[in-house]
Amino acid sequence: MKARVHVMLKTGVLDPQGEAVRHALGSLGFEGVNGVRQGKVIELDLAEGTTEAQVTEMCEKLLANTVIESYSVEMS
């Protein structure tokens, strides 16, 4: 089984990389990009029976820094 974890900077936390990407899109001529937020996707290949609660614990302990980042878990 697999899980996919999305980690994003929390709303309100400045994302300088996202801002740089927004500027780059603008300079390539893409108009109307009002904002870019950049995050990461972490794919976990898990032993059968691993629970979403266990993945959440992984997020809390390591995968996300909850001071500045939020996360979501997709089990599949």
Place this chain on the structure above:
Amino acid sequence: MHAAVLVFPGSNCDRDLAVAFEKSGAKVSMVWHKDAALPAGVDIVGVPGGFSYGDYLRCGAIAANSPICGALKTHVERGGYALGICNGFQVLTETHLLPGALRRNAGIKYICDTVELQVATADSAFTSGYTKDAVINVPIAHHDGNYFADDETLARLEGEDRIAFTYAKNPNGSVRDIAGILSENRRVLGMMPHPERALEATHGNTDGVAMFRALMDTMATA
């Protein structure tokens, strides 16, 4: 005085920090990240700058979960001193020994420079060798030094006089110009600038000497 300097794969300021402690009169033990205990009798733990574990995942995140950081937490909880510089500051926030987090610099770029720091409090073993509001010059070299904490945490840091240093001209976007903060018991300091790179005439700057000297004096009388 006995100082331990932690060494992670990718640390690159560990020997500089060891020399800084040695020159101030401490005995120094280098401690590998896989060790689960500190040598007996350690007074202060130095968490050095560099790129622990290649900065993978987030700066300091993997190091914070290494065996030696368990021992570091125990040391701090028992009232031991700790000094985290640059990547060491990131490790201290990732272990939650200090509040907040370090984000990518607001200007995206890695910055290598010498900056003016204002001493925000002289009330700590690290800063008692300076006068409050004095301006000192200290080198910085970081990509992720943009300090963040929520308003509640910032109010607490300010209310408890725990901001150690602020930037005279903010180079990286840190909230409230914060360059370094203290723990509640004032025995843990995390800072992005490198005082260990400002110790000798050949460094071109000796403004870091007063920190290590004051630290040794305080621990000697403690």
